[in-house]
Amino acid sequence: MTDARQTERASIDPKLLELLACPLTKGSLKWDAARSELVSVRAGLAYPVREGVPVMLASEARPLEPEKARRG
Template identity: 50%
Template sequence: MENRLLQILVCPVCKGTLRHDREHQELICPADRLAFPVRDGVPVMLPGEARTLEQAPEQ
């Protein structure tokens, strides 16, 4: 994912900054403890698609 895109994307819930977890292909919102998936290079920024950070990532 491009750094330029990461600079403009924000969490859809709290509008906070996101961190890219390249290993799990997710965008992490530490404030809301949500992980938004990145599928085929496209971030899925729907709150209903996010998982909470307490859960293990899907393999």
């Protein structure tokens, strides 16, 4: 993995994170740097971020494990 890609996985622009919302619940999202995902606890879904671009489609989201969804 290149240095640029590692940096990309490590963070997301905070301003972008403020603007984005879960397309299903319209609620806020949390950044999971370890998995490069935007997490919607209310929807129980994690949206992937590919090459720095959030994929905000429910059909592309990964269901959260029940334990992670409860912890929020």
